[in-house]
Amino acid sequence: MLVYITHRCAALIPVLVGISVVVFSLLQLVPGDPALAMLGPMARQEDLVQLRVSLGLDQPKPVQYLKWLINVLHGDFGISIQQRSPVFPIVMERFVNTLLLTVAAIVVSIVVGVPAGMVAATRRHSIIDRVSMMLALFGNSMPAFWLGLMSILVFSLYLQWLPASGMWSISGPRTFTSLVEHILLPAVTLGVGAASVTARITRSSVLEVIENDYVRTAHAKGLGENRVIRRHVLSNALLPVLTVVGVQFGFLLGSAVITETVFSWPGLGFLLYNAISMRDYPVVQGGVLVIATSFVLINLLVDLTYSWIDPRITFK
């Protein structure tokens, strides 16, 4: 197990280096002079020169990269052009909110997707199976931003049950109830697509496990249906589901940009959206770097959990 963990961690290093190269290169993709693009055509000459120096644009590319990397490793992501303060604290503060939203969406994905897939598989070809798979298909084809708008329209504007934007009420205390009220619509919006994938994977995984001899044996020795499903089928069928949920986590961190923009959720995605429209490249770089790094770490965590749950998996 220790060997496996060491190998997996070591394999992470080239990927992390690759991520840093890609994020660094983003600034190189900016057509023309990045300093001019950020400050606009009305900028004063001395401001442009100062920004070029602070971004290190006056040095050769490899030197620029190394300096940038060393700074990043020290938690220095540069200065936000728009907010005129260090990027790292801004990004991390928002990242916590995004993480909260993503976890809530994953909960939606599991709570809706796993039971739906289970029921669909155990009652194969029934009406329930067809309806839940149809819903899964719709969930997969639904544009999240549109679902968000529609849920705002119905639940916030017409019914006035839930708030349409933000994370807390503008006035009033920051209570847990207030947070739950605010997170419900964005979490469902973000989680619906993931839930439909979870449902499909759970269904096919359960169908595969049900075919196994040990399930037939469990039935043959007289165990009740519920017990067979819980003890023998579910514990084996959920392994692939775990992997998919891990992948979804990263996917949702990325798609949070869209959901957060619709609901003005004060997360990293919303920050990125604003930074892009303001051409605040240090914030864009910092945000993308944090999301990609956490995506890799989450996948590592999922892999390790996987091998912990299923000891047959070892590093080859």
Added chain:
Amino acid sequence: MFWLKINMSPIAEVPSAEDLDSGVLGHVQIATVWRRFARDRAALVGATIILFTFGIAVFAPSLSPADPLYQKAGDRLKFIGAVNHPLGTDTLGRDILSRLLYGSRTALRVAIIPVLFSAVFGLLFGLVAGYWGGFLDALIMRIADVMFAFPAVLLAIAIVAALGPSQFNAIFALTVVFIPAFARLVRSQVLGLREQDFVMAARAVGASDSRIIFHHIFINTLPTCIVFATLQTGQMIVFAAAFSFLGLGVQPPTPDWGAMANDGRNCLLIAPWVSTIPGLAIFAVSTGFNLLGDGLRDALDPRLKI
């Protein structure tokens, strides 16, 4: 003699030696696939939706009741069913039906081009990496690993953010971020096919690498690629619309469903149709591609797990 009937029927579907030699899916196989596909009602619904959308895209100029760009301040936010505006008008008084019809062109273009290009490059990289292995394989797969470390949507957004928002840049970014998925899929197929007896047989009779790759391996990866590309198009319709929704894709005043949904955000309560209608269109076309993809998978190779 019931059993004889059962045993007889598959014989009729066995491809002739000529079919096998040509390496291309023979007409018998195509007939089998078609028969399975035609029985799948969901897939037919999907195919109908897509054909319908293509029809609309082609005939948009003759179908549209008005100029999709024509603004009239007096006609702002007309309700569905208004005179001359069957689906109402938007915040600038433009006819929603006309914009919806013309928008199908943008939707299909921004979804299909990235899928096609990422399929072509993915096939190329996947074939090279899978067939020859070695250094090129390691290099291609490590680059893919790094790109997989980014959520695809986020990487595409970041690329467009750097290059500047435009339709071309959105198409470019969406192409780039989906190449690795294709490459990895093709590579894993090639690794399996490379060891098959028919490839060994081809090599034994002295077939060149290029002949083996194109006549034996490439052709056998096609069914998987077609299924994957179709499902991917369903996703791409949604991604591309999200790009325009965020203002990163197609720029105004070009009619685009994502941008139209965004236009209606500020008048959601007084004119909910402005956002609702284009959203339904995106949803319908995406569902169409997903249904078609599922149907093609079941018809071409039900064992595929995509």
